[in-house]
Every structure is written in structure tokens, then in C-alpha cells.
Amino acid sequence: MISSDAVRARLAEHVTELGEGAWITLAREAVEEPDALAARIVESSPLGAETLRIGAREVLTPRRTAWHGDPGRVYAYSGRTFEPAPWTAPLVEIRDRVEALTGVRFDSVLVNEYRDGRDSMGWHSDDEPELGPHAPDDVLIASVSLGAHRRFLLRHRRRGETHELPLGHGDLLVMGGTTQRRWQHSVPKTAKPVGARVSLTFRLVRPRPA
Numbered sequence: 001m002i003s004s005d006a007v008r009a010r011l012a013e014h015v016t017e018l019g020e021g022a023w024i025t026l027a028r029e030a031v032e033e034p035d036a037l038a039a040r041i042v043e044s045s046p047l048g049a050e051t052l053r054i055g056a057r058e059v060l061t062p063r064r065t066a067w068h069g070d071p072g073r074v075y076a077y078s079g080r081t082f083e084p085a086p087w088t089a090p091l092v093e094i095r096d097r098v099e100a101l102t103g104v105r106f107d108s109v110l111v112n113e114y115r116d117g118r119d120s121m122g123w124h125s126d127d128e129p130e131l132g133p134h135a136p137d138d139v140l141i142a143s144v145s146l147g148a149h150r151r152f153l154l155r156h157r158r159r160g161e162t163h164e165l166p167l168g169h170g171d172l173l174v175m176g177g178t179t180q181r182r183w184q185h186s187v188p189k190t191a192k193p194v195g196a197r198v199s200l201t202f203r204l205v206r207p208r209p210a
């Protein structure tokens, strides 16, 4: 069984402890040729804005997304269920690089495309019960950023304490342990003129029984 502790030990030089079993690692420029990879992903992934249910309202996501993964890695959030599209060549290249760095072969990835500063991701945690290795107390998310630099914020759910991480081209952020249970994260809108950014959040999803 994959252990989040083994990943933290492997990436020890990049670890920030957030307390209560929550931790993140940030490795700068971990992915090579990020420009070419970003272009190939935008070309080959079925990116689109999704309609999500937030309470009684249906809203269109202010970003384009695509869900890819191994067969059966169905992901459900905000009232929607997503069947995985197959892996593409650029996603496999990055997945393999992330595996070489973390020791984990992630089975799925959410691709997010932020076309400019108006696109964003609201406060949330990746705490769906199907996420592994063991939601809610041990969830591994490995996130690769390509393109424009954007602010990534973490906010403690109870204390409101925040951390700001500027994420840049080729950076690898890993969130592990209880980070999803204790903290929320977001990518806020910005009025600054920023170019397009693609983030890839690699995940472990328990397959649904057939």
C-alpha cells in the first residue's frame, strides 16, 4: 500500500510541515520542456467548462477542465460524475516524471486550464471519499503547474490562517497527510494581465466496484 509518509521522506528537502499531520512539498522547475508540454496538453485533452451544482444553483466553472485516468477511476464532485478520458502521450510523460520524483504511480489527473486572470478556482478541499491512499486523513495530490505564474492559497479550515505559494512554470506541489482534511486551497482571480496556465492535479482514486 502506498504511504504518504514515504513520499514525504523522499521529498524531505522540499517539505513544509503545516501541523496536525498536514504537509506540502514544493519543487521548483521539476518538469522539463514545460512550454511544449502545455501546448500538447491543450491540443489533446477534451477541455471544457463544466456545469457544477453549488447548493441549489448550477454554475459554469470559470476555467476549462478534463479528467483523465485508468479505466474505472470515476470521480464525483459538486453534483457531477466524471468518467475518465484515456491517458494522452504528454500526460503520460508528466505522470512518469511525477512518479520518478514521488515514487507514486498516480492513476488519474484533473487538467485545469486558466485562460487568463479571470479564470480561477474557488476555496475547496480535495476530500472526496474515493481519494487515496486513505481519505480523509491521508490524501496525496501532486500538482504540476505549466504556463503563467498564479497565486495558490492555502487556508486552515478552523483557524483561517493562510499561506501563499506563487506557482510557476514546471513547479511540482505535493499535498499530503491531512492537508485536505485540515486546509482548503484556491487559485484566486487576478486583475493583472496574466497569460494562460495549465495545472495537472494527479490523484489516487479508488475504482468503483463494477
Ligand SMILES: O=C(O)CCC(=O)C(=O)O
Pocket (backbone or CB within 6 Å): 110, 112, 121, 126, 143, 152, 167, 185, 186, 187, 199, 201
Ligand atoms: O490549479 C491549481 O493549482 C489548483 C487546482 C485544484 O485546486 C484542483 O484541481 O483541485
